[in-house]
Amino acid sequence: MTRRAHQMPFGAEVTEAGTRFALWAPTARSVALVLDGAETPMEAQDGGWYRTTVANAGAGRRYAFRIDGSLTVPDPASRFQPDDVHKESVIVDPASFEWTDGDWRGRPWEEAVIYELHVGTVTPEGTYAGLMNRLEDLKAVGITAIELMPLADFAGSRNWGYDGVLHFAPDAAYGTPDDLKRLIDRAHALGLMVFIDVVYNHFGPTGNYLHAYAKSFFTERHQTPWGAGINFDGKDARPVRDFFIHNALYWLKEFHADGLRFDAVHAILDDSENNIIAEIAAHARRMLPDREVHLILENDANQARWLPRDDDGRPGLHTAQWNDDLHHCWHTLLTGEADGYYVDYAVKPVEKLGRALAEGFVYQGDPSEHRGGETRGEPSGHLPPTAFVAFVQNHDQIGNRAFGERLSDLVTPERLDLARAGLLLSPQIPMLYMGEEWSASAPFLYFVDFADDEALSKAVREGRAREFGQFKSFSERADERPIPDPTVEDTFTASRLDWDEIARSPHREVLADTKRLLALRRTHVVPLIGTAFRGGSHAEIERDVLSVLWKFSGGTLRFAANFSDVPVSLEVPEGEIIWISRTAAADGRTVDLAPWTGFFEKVTG
Template sequence: MQLGATCLEGGRCEFLVWAPSCREVSLHQVAPRDRILPMERQPRGYWRLMAEDMPPGARYFYRLDGERDRPDPASHYQPEGVHGPSQIVDHQRFSWSDQGWRGCALADLVIYELHVGAFTNAGTFDAMIERLPVLRELGITAIELMPVAQFPGERNWGYDGVQPFAVQHSYGGPEGLKRLVDACHREGLAVVLDVVYNHLGPEGNYLWDFGPYFTDRYRTPWGDAINFDGACSDEVRRYFLQNALHWFRNYHIDVLRLDAVHAIRDFSATTFLQELAEQTREFSLGNQRTCLLIAESDLNDPRVIRPAELGGYGLDAQWSDDFHHALHCLITGEALGYYGDFGNVGDLVKTYREGFAYAWRYSSFRKCRHGASAADRPAQQFVVCSQNHDQVGNRMNGERLIALAGFEAAKLAAAAVLLSPYVPLLFMGEEYGEENPFPYFVSFEDAELIAAVRRGRKEEFEDFHAAGEPPDPQSPRTFAAARLDWSKRDQPRHRAMLAFYRELLRLRRANPVLARRDNNQLEGWGLEDEKLLWLRRWNEQAEVWILAN
């Protein structure tokens, strides 16, 4: 029961859509010819059609109740954008060259997060391919793509996606992504894809017309929550579970990074995340390829990464925001907003030892106790960074760490991350000390929405910034400012930074103590007044002392 359009032999195509809110559903083919084919009602609100003469490349809408043409909720391609018709993709056609690829073990991940649109001047998957050798030589083992699911317009961080199965047309669509992943695997690089299962974007979200994908029982920062535990939630879950497997199967993605799992409101006895972890594990075993799930979570809840036997959801790893915040505050001295909870060397030591600094401790920012101890979890289950798209881009001006704290401080931060026992994540450009900002950008079409986003952006920064106007998120110039400047890599200072990163990554691989993902054989002390941190890591034969100030 594959949702969406599935190409079969002889030019046939099977369509399946969940639309329990509709009395009648038809397929409205719009290219290469125009015709309407009635669909057959199935149990539990599904509608099915086996269509003849429906080749890959054909474009279609679903016509709901004989009235409204809507793109396929499980569309694999939206060549004309979020409001346009869906296009049939035949995933058998691509010839993969990565037959020998078996994925990358969690402990071996060194992640490089990037935005497809801003990573190169062309802003496409194909343009990225020639840059891969540089990343491999640096010592990266995986690239992480910010979300590529179809979003409104051509510029967006990706968290406003509304067709979770479709690959953004302006990046190069399905074929482009496949060529990129194939090239990564040829280079020995794994691919992490950021997927958003906690909300849909505000423009082009037609799911409301199909069925109860959302629930008003929970509110999230983005409005009504996705219905993961109410009536009809089996079908909503199937949609997102198939989405995960879609990326693993059709695009050979190695790791899914799950955006903001704390906004996946789910009180059921068997949670969606548990199901997702089980199905991912099953797929991984069945395909003899390492497929992993890494969560972004604001909960500091070890349940997210504990195995099911211990009452957990069984995800493989999660980001440690505490590590970032503790490091960031020591380096920048910032104390506004959530940074007010950090600033002690002791907090950073604690994250080195246990993953979280807040393990059921009072947070002034949250105004309540926060978190639980994750000291029982192995080090490889935590992903740490000194900056990422969120921490950079959620600032009013999108300043990177180097712009805030300078060159030497950026080196210190790099060492703090790369000599940690955790899985490190770099944000594109930091490896050569890129100073360009990474501001928030969108390209909506709806004028009201654009105004609301501009307004929201200003309101958001009342807490963080005393004065100044945030850059206009809708402006192409704001997006253009985010682009990496590849020419910098040849300039002396930037070359020095690059060499420093390369050396740190080499050390991390070559030194037997540093190569271990182990925070038990690690101890640390801090002098708060001097902002001095010692770390001692060891194994049976050797030890490494790290002194940071």
């Protein structure tokens, strides 16, 4: 058995001498520890720190901090909040949990097939334990990694997770910290990696008390969509940076997670020479050298600078970035929608899809119509395909639609079949959104629970309505039904997956196709992408007929697809066809492609 604990300079740390409590409160006049209702003054120390050690304070006891004799707040580094974000924290002894995965070192990145999920809606139970019971099903599909949407404690009982305010406390709505550890321990026993989504660009709108005693945690010099920026680069920035560095290491070490997905790093505003996301990556690489740790970015700025490889092709900082460009190309082609940011992909969409598949980013310093002509992105063609996480659906792209529709509600099965193969057999790292493997019928809607703050709930409802008023695709249906109210429980429960669908048509057939494609990926694609990348290229052979080549030291992979309205015939010069659409036909070295069909070809050596 293995025991794990990550030591931190703040929060409640169980030691041989008792539990040490530490709070950084540079703008407080006084701080007292409130332990099981009893108040004890804490000693003010240099740098705005308050500390004390209590000999008889063991795991399970409840505590809080009283600021300036009046305001009682939870620990910002609390490991558990059983009664939500406004109440007392609980002392946790992480070393009391016995792990069985002591030999687990992770899996190589090229083997990753990611399954993004929301713990509260992926199963009827909506808990870590409920998800643990589904891990074998996911492994049978061919999934090798689950990515948990943010777990940091948020206000209320339901939320996507991006409103977290207590970054070290897995939300109690899903279970206890030990329940989460049991989930990860079981995943590792099955050979599954676990990634956790973290949000370091803002705090949620309620439950964050740092402003009351650590005003310098934030800065007016940087403004974000959520208000004042986090102080990563000004006076007093060191404790702030350490807070987030330790948070990343906490999930990787104490919870033995295999990687992190960093939400919207373009909104992390840091003018220092050593950007915080680089410092976090450097710490993780240095402190966990013997493990396969995968650090994934979401970055609307398309900055290839965070994805460098060493001479052996291994990432020096971050492992990969979500490839939003690729998603937008697929979505525009599949649906014909051109609202919002999709306008940037509506002109020459097949050419843009080819660039996204072959080079990663579509926008590599190119002007964006959606952004009023502003240039976006950096050159990315030198990066291997594994520097990009590919998807045709995710929580944002489904849930940020007014009605949370999945692609299976928007496009024909034939079109979706081609996109599924293009996703799962491409050498980029594929990601499925929960239920996508069988074209689940449940929507994924936007939901929150701010029941204790009606003004905030009203603002959310009204903001949601304004947001979609400008979209043509919504306005054309606005009279049919109202936008689901994100603050009511029914919106949350409507988003839960119905796993019984797997046994019924057409879901049964989609699941079988997903399994078949992932088996082909393991056999043909994974061995290729584990070798050195020699470059990618793309061409429109005819109008709306795409050919993409990826060259590796171990061979070449080719994807060809007909997005036109007429049949075409293509030559297959020397390779082995590893997949072809059901309505396409191969005769010798010629392939006849009906509209919206394609094939993958592999040349070894």
